[in-house]
Amino acid sequence: MKTRDKILLSSLELFNERGERNVTTNHIAAHLAISPGNLYYHFRNKSDIIYEIFLEYEKLVDFYLDIPEDRAMTLDDMTFYLESVFDGLWSYRFFHRDLEYLLDGDQRLRQDYREFTNRCLASISRIFEKLADAGIIEPQEDDLRAAMSLNVWLVITNWMAFLKTAHAAEESACLTLTELKQGIYQVLTLEIPYLTPAYRDQVMALREKYRPSLPEINLASENAASCK
Amino acid sequence: MKTRDKILLSSLELFNERGERNVTTNHIAAHLAISPGNLYYHFRNKSDIIYEIFLEYEKLVDFYLDIPEDRAMTLDDMTFYLESVFDGLWSYRFFHRDLEYLLDGDQRLRQDYREFTNRCLASISRIFEKLADAGIIEPQEDDLRAAMSLNVWLVITNWMAFLKTAHAAEESACLTLTELKQGIYQVLTLEIPYLTPAYRDQVMALREKYRPSLPEINLASENAASCK
């Protein structure tokens, strides 16, 4: 594997693990056992690394949220979208954590991220539209659908931050992908009132699968072990 | 005014304006035209300053979210809660921005914040309950109410981050309290399906008042002037 790619990979790993703020270029170089000079041969600066990682993230989510227009949407499609988006969020979880700071320091990233957000919102809205076409949810006015999509986006992108901050007193809140996916429970909660009678039971059963196991009592018991 | 209080005030101001990450203790001292030594006479470290600011924030929100149990809830009450919470969020807006990092660095804060979140969630849930008692929304099962409350919390606490990141290409996204309060529109969107026929029109009218003026086209026009 090329040094350049190794740098991107290690950076992502370290960022996710410790947070971008706590990872310096020297840390990244040390982690790869290369010199800082080498790192700076491949990237002009830290922002550049982050920007390239963002491009990967963007590509992944765009791929996941590509809506097929040649057929009706199924419940399985919806499940796939939700699972995939949370997978993406997990793989690049450092990103939303320090988002504001990152955007402040890189105009390119700010612009791109803004367009990315708009594409995601449009996709979510389109999914709602097609779910209505498929008779899974009741059709809604454009306005309401837009506002709902935005709420879905807010819940999705901030679910992890909530988990991390609401978690018990362990310093580096230790999260699992499973816990993260309980965000799906929250997203489906938003849809409940709009479900058609025909699909209501099915969706409620699906939602049940993501229900948090123990509401708030994760006090360092089973987690402690799986924590790195 | 005591030096200690001036430090807290200036810190909050600078944190809100530039973000905690971009404000050093030296900046704070310089801004007040006092020496770093003086600052450190009053506070052991930066975390201490942040913790004290959090206590203020906590007190404010706890005060706002105190639910009177001796009378029925009105629509005005709900408006007051929403307005107040967003006011609080605005006054201490730096806090949610770097939340994860701040909690990672201070166990006390982590613990307190966790309890704070739980209190807020309980209050939101209680508000829903009393809105149902008052016939404004349909009563809901405990489970659903809890999940809804959590969604409300997610939307409220992350609305500002969304605005800042979704905003146009100006570096320090310039936000106004008015824009922030459009978050109320989003929160009320969550309630729509649960409104009783008797109150539906009233709440929809209220919601309309917070509707974003121009969906996405705030490109540095009127804002540029009011921006610092």
Added chain:
DNA sequence: GTATTATTAGAGTATATACTCTAGTGAGTC
């Protein structure tokens, strides 16, 4: 082979950051 280019090491630098230490100052007390 020789020339060119891509890649790497590693010491070094300018700046910043959080925080410390010493030496006071000034207002009140007896």
Added chain:
DNA sequence: GACTCACTAGAGTATATACTCTAATAATAC
């Protein structure tokens, strides 16, 4: 006037951080 004590100044420090520079080595082209 001597003493106390809350408060303040300001220089200083250890460490970190992002990044640069030079020189060397490996890879490739001709």
